Amino acid sequence: QVQLVESGGGLVQAGGSLRLSCAASGLTFSNYNMGWFRRAPGLEREYVAAISWSGVSTNYADSVKGRFTISRDNAKNTVYLQMNGLRSEDTAVYYCATGRRTGVRDTRPSSYNYWGQGTQVTVSS
Numbered sequence: 001q002v003q004l005v006e007s008g009g010g011l012v013q014a015g016g017s018l019r020l021s022c023a024a025s026g027l028t029f030s031n032y033n034m035g036w037f038r039r040a041p042g043l044e045r046e047y048v049a050a051i052s053w054s055g056v057s058t059n060y061a062d063s064v065k066g067r068f069t070i071s072r073d074n075a076k077n078t079v080y081l082q083m084n085g086l087r088s089e090d091t092a093v094y095y096c097a098t099g100r101r102t103g104v105r106d107t108r109p110s111s112y113n114y115w116g117q118g119t120q121v122t123v124s125s
Contacts, residue, residue, distance in 0.1 A: 001026050002026040002027045002113075002114040003024070003026050004024050006020060006022045006094065006095065006096055006117065006118060007022075007023075008020040008119060009094060009119030009121045010122070011122045011124065012122070014088055016086050016123070017082070017085075018121060019080055019081070020036070020080065020094055020096075020121075022034070022078060022116055023076075024078070024079070025077065027098070027114075029077040031053055032099075033098065033099070033103065034050065034070075034072060034098050035047065035049065035050035035051075035096065035097045035098065035102065036094060037094070037112075038095065038121075039092055039093050039095070040091060040092040046063075047107035047109070048061055049070040050105070051070045051071065051079065051104065055072050055074070057104045061107070063089075067083065067084050068081060068082065068083050069084075070082075079096055081094070081096075083121070086121075088124070089123075091121060091123050092120075093119065094119050094120075094121055095117075097112035098112060098113070099113045100113055
């Protein structure tokens, strides 16, 4: 079965950086677009970024554009989220996700079929 395992979360001061990783198994990784979402306490799950199967196309939420970078390594079945200039409002559980026919610009969680368990990112001000 499809498994997505996130890692790299932690506690960081405002202005700092973190790199999240998501290792995928149980699927032909290079055939799938991949996305990152986050959920802050008391809020709905929020789209962060997505990348096409080839890595050529990316898309970002306005709230992270210019600070976060999504990338992937198809040889390692892994997608990354480099987060720079972190702010307290970036505090959330971060999830990677994928879907059988999910477009890079599709921001709806319901369009994604498979989810990881999440990794906590806490930004202290």
